[in-house]
Amino acid sequence: MNTLADNPAxxxxxxxxxxxxxxxxxxVSGGIGTHVVELAEGLxxxxxxxxxxxxxxxRPKTLHGSNMTAHLISPSAASFSHAEKQSVAGSILAxxxxxxxxxxxxxxxxxxxPDIIQCYNWLTFPAAQELGRVHGxxxxxxxxxxxxxxxxxxxxxxxxxxxxQEAILFRDGEVFIxxxxxxxxxxxxxxxxxxxxxxxxxxxxxSQPFIKPASKPDLIRQLRRxxxxxxxxxxxxxxxxxxxxxITALLDSASQVIAKYPNVRYLLVGEADSREFxxxxxxxxxxxxxxxDRITLLGKVxxxxxxxxxxxxxxxxxxxxxxxxxxxxxxxxxxxxxxxxTNVGGLGEIVLHKQTGLLVTVHERTNEPHEVDVGELVSAxxxxxxxxxxxxxxxxxxxxxVLGVFNREAMVQSTMAVYRGxxxxxxxxxxxxxx
Numbered sequence: 001m002n003t004l005a006d007n008p009a010x011x012x013x014x015x016x017x018x019x020x021x022x023x024x025x026x027x028v029s030g031g032i033g034t035h036v037v038e039l040a041e042g043l044x045x046x047x048x049x050x051x052x053x054x055x056x057x058x059r060p061k062t063l064h065g066s067n068m069t070a071h072l073i074s075p076s077a078a079s080f081s082h083a084e085k086q087s088v089a090g091s092i093l094a095x096x097x098x099x100x101x102x103x104x105x106x107x108x109x110x111x112x113x114p115d116i117i118q119c120y121n122w123l124t125f126p127a128a129q130e131l132g133r134v135h136g137x138x139x140x141x142x143x144x145x146x147x148x149x150x151x152x153x154x155x156x157x158x159x160x161x162x163x164x165q166e167a168i169l170f171r172d173g174e175v176f177i178x179x180x181x182x183x184x185x186x187x188x189x190x191x192x193x194x195x196x197x198x199x200x201x202x203x204x205x206x207s208q209p210f211i212k213p214a215s216k217p218d219l220i221r222q223l224r225r226x227x228x229x230x231x232x233x234x235x236x237x238x239x240x241x242x243x244x245x246x247i248t249a250l251l252d253s254a255s256q257v258i259a260k261y262p263n264v265r266y267l268l269v270g271e272a273d274s275r276e277f278x279x280x281x282x283x284x285x286x287x288x289x290x291x292x293d294r295i296t297l298l299g300k301v302x303x304x305x306x307x308x309x310x311x312x313x314x315x316x317x318x319x320x321x322x323x324x325x326x327x328x329x330x331x332x333x334x335x336x337x338x339x340x341x342t343n344v345g346g347l348g349e350i351v352l353h354k355q356t357g358l359l360v361t362v363h364e365r366t367n368e369p370h371e372v373d374v375g376e377l378v379s380a381x382x383x384x385x386x387x388x389x390x391x392x393x394x395x396x397x398x399x400x401x402v403l404g405v406f407n408r409e410a411m412v413q414s415t416m417a418v419y420r421g422x423x424x425x426x427x428x429x430x431x432x433x434x435x
Contacts, residue, residue: 014047014048014049015043015048015049015115015116015416015419015420016048016049016050016051016112016113016114016115016116017043017048017049017050017051017114017115017116017117017118017419018050018051018052018053018103018106018107018114018116018117018118018131018137019036019039019040019050019051019052019053019054019117019118019119020053020054020099020103020117020118020119020120020124020127020128020131021033021036021052021053021054021055021119021120021123021124022054022055022092022095022120022123022124023036023054023055024036024037024040024052024054024056024070024072025037031144031145031203031324031325031327032120032121032144034203034205034303034327035120035142035144035203035327036052036054036120038203038204038205038206038408038411039408039411039412039415040052040068040070041206041408042204042206042408042409042411042412043412043415043416044065044066044067044068045409045412046412046413046416047067048067048416049067049068049112050067050068050069051068051069051070051071051106051112051114052068052069052070052071053071053073053099053102053103053106054070054071054072054073055072055073055074055075055095056072056073056074057074058072058074059074060072060073060074069106071102071106073095073098073099073102075094075095075098076097076098076101078097079094079095079097079098087159087161088159088161088162089159089161089162089164089165090161092123093126093165095127096124096126096127096130099124099127100127100130100131103117103127103131104131104134104135107131107135107137113135113137114137115137115138115419115423116137116138116139116140116419116422116423117131117132117137117138117139117140118139118140118141118142119139119140119141119142120141120142120143120144121141121142121143121144121145121146121166121169122162122165122166122168122169125139125141125165125168125169125172125173128141129172129173138174138175138422138423138425138426139173139174139175140174140175140176140177140418140419140422141169141173141175141176141177142176142177142178142179143176143177143178143179143183143187143198144178144179144324144325145324146166146183146186146187146190146191147159147162147163147166148163148166148190149186149190150186150244150322150324151244152369153244153321153322153364153369153370154243154244154321154322154369154370155243155368155369156243156244166191167191170187170191170192170193173197174197174422174425174426175197175199175418175421175422175425176193176197176198176199177198177199177200177201177415177418178198178199178200178201178324179200179201179202179203179324179325179346180200180202180324180325180345180346180349181200181349182324182344182345182346182348182349183200183324183325183345183346184198184200199414199418201411201414201415201418202325202346202349202350202405202406202410202411202414203325203327203330203406203411204406204407204408204409204410204411204412205327205330205331205334205406205407205408205411206407206408207330207334207399207402207403207407209303209304209307210307210310210331210334210335211334211335211336211399213304213307213308213310213311214304214307214308215304215307215308215311219308220308220311220312223308223309223311223312224312227265227267227296227309227312228265228312229263229265231263232263232264232265233261233263233264233265233314233315233385234264234265234266234267234312234313234314235254235257235264235265235266235267235313235314235315235316235317235381235385236266236267236269236309236310236313236315236316236317236332236337237250237266237267237268237269237270237316237317237318237319237328238269238270238306238309238316238328238331238332239269239270239318239320239328240270240271240272240273241268241270241271241272241273241277241278241281242272242273242277243277243321244320244321244322245270245319245320245321246319246320246321246342246372247277247281248280248284249319249371249372249374249377250317250319250377251281251284251285251288251291251295252284252288252374253319253374253377253378253381254266254288254291254294254295255288255289255290255291256374256378257378257381257382257385258290258291258294259290260382261381261382261385261386264294264385265294265295265296266294266295266296267296267298267309267313268295268296268297268298269298269299269300269301269306269309270298270299270300271299271300281297306331307331307335310331310332310335310337311335313332313335313337314337314338314384314385314391315337315338315339315340315381315384315385315391316328316329316332316337316338316339316340317339317340317341317377317381318332318339318340318341318342318347319340319341319342319360319372319377320341320342320344320345320347321342321344321362321369321370321371321372322344322345322362322370323341323342323344323345323346323347324345324346325345325346325350326341326345326346326347326350329341329347329350329351329357330350330402330406332398333350333351333356333357333395333398333399333401333402334399334402334403335399336395336396336398336399337395337398338357338358338384338390338391338392338394338395338398339351339356339357339358339394339398340357340358340359340360340377340380340381340384341357341358341359341360342359342360342361342362342372343359343360343361343362344362347359350401350406351398352397352401354394355394355397356394356397356398356400356401357394357398358380358383358384358394360372360373360376360377360380361373361376
C-alpha cells in the first residue's frame with residue numbers, strides 16, 4: 001500500500017514517479033516517446049525516483065539506471081491474440097492488462113511505491129486508473145494530443161471508439177497537464193474540462209545534443225558534402241510524412257521555391273504513416289517538374305543523427321496544419337537553424353514571428369480541411385534563403401529562446417509542482433472521505 005500519508009511528497013523535492021507510456025525510446029518519432037525520455041532524465045537529475053512502464057514491439061527487457069528503471073513490456077500471448085480481433089482502439093486497450101500486471105508487480109517491489117502515476121492521453125489512462133484505484137495513488141494525465149477536433153482540420157474523420165476513450169479520460173481524470181495554451185482551450189471547448197484542472201507545461205529538452213552533436217566536425221563536413229552540392233542551401237523537414245504535418249503544402253512550396261532559387265536541396269527526415277500517403281507523395285514528386293531531383297527522402301533516423309543533419313541545414317520547415325506543441329521546432333532552434341513554422345497550436349507559442357523565426361498562416365475553413373498558405377510558405381523560404389544575415393539572426397535568437405523557455409529543467413520543475421498539487425489534493429480528498 002502507498003505511504004503518502006506517512007511521507008508527504010509536498011515536504012521534499014524528491015518524488016517517486018511511475019510513468020505509463022506506449023513509447024519509451026529516443027528512436028520513436030512521436031513526441032510522446034521524446035517527452036518520456038526527456039522528463040524521466042530530468043526527474044532523475046532532480047533527485048526523483050522514476051519507474052517507466054512502456055510498450056515494446058520487441059522482446060521485453062528492463063533497463064536500469066541511477067534512480068530509474070524502465071520496463072519495456074511486450075504484449076502477452078493473450079492480449080496479442082485479443083488485439084488481433086479488435087479495432088485500433090481495442091488493440092491498444094488490449095495491452096492494458098499487461099501494463100496493470102507489470103505495474104502491480106513493480107509497486108511494492110523492494111518496498112517501492114510511487115507517490116504519483118503519470119499516463120499519456122487515453123492510451124494508458126485505463127491502466128493508470130486501475131493501478132491508482134487498487135493502490136490508492138493519485139493519477140496525472142499528460143495530454144499531448146486529442147482526436148477531436150484536430151483530425152478534422154486535415155480532413156480525417158476521428159475514430160468513434162477513440163473519441164469514446166477520450167471522453168472517458170476527461171470525465172474520470174482528475175488532473176491534467178497539456179503542452180500549450182492552444183491545447184488547453186481545445187480540451188476545455190471539446191470536452192468541458194474546467195480550466196483549473198488543466199495545467200500548461202511546455203515540453204522541454206536537453207539542448208546540448210543539438211548545440212554540440214556527438215559527430216565530429218570532419219564528419220559533419222563529410223555529411224554536408226554527401227547530402228548537397230557545394231553551392232546548394234539545405235532546407236530540412238523532420239517528422240512523420242503525414243497530412244497533418246503539411247507535407248502537401250511543403251512539396252507545393254518547394255516546387256515554387258526551386259523555380260526561383262534553383263540551388264536548394266530539401267531533406268525530408270521521416271516516414272509515411274501509410275502506404276497510401278507514401279503513394280501520394282510519389283505522385284506529388286512526379287507532378288512538380290524538377291522536384292524529385294531536389295528532394296532527398298531520408299526515412300526515419302535516430303535522434304543523434306537528426307542532430308547532425310541540423311548542423312548542415314540552412315533553414316527548417318515545420319508547416320503543420322495543426323501542432324499541439326512541436327518538438328521539431330525546438331530541436332531545430334536549439335541547433336541554431338532558423339525555423340519557418342505555421343502559426344497554429346504550440347508552434348505559434350514557440351516561434352516569435354520575425355524575432356526567433358517566421359510564421360505562416362493556416363486558413364481555417366468551416367466543415368473543410370484547414371489549408372496552409374503556400375504563398376506565404378514560399379515567400380518565407382525565399383526571404384531566408386536570400387538574406388543570410390536575417391537567417392543567422394533568427395537562428396541565434398531561436399536558440400536563446402529554447403535555452404531560456406523550453407529547457408528540460410523548467411519542464412521538470414513545473415511538472416513537479418503539478419505533481420505536488422495533485423498529491424495534496426488527493427490526500428485532502430482521502431481525509432475528507434474518512435471523516
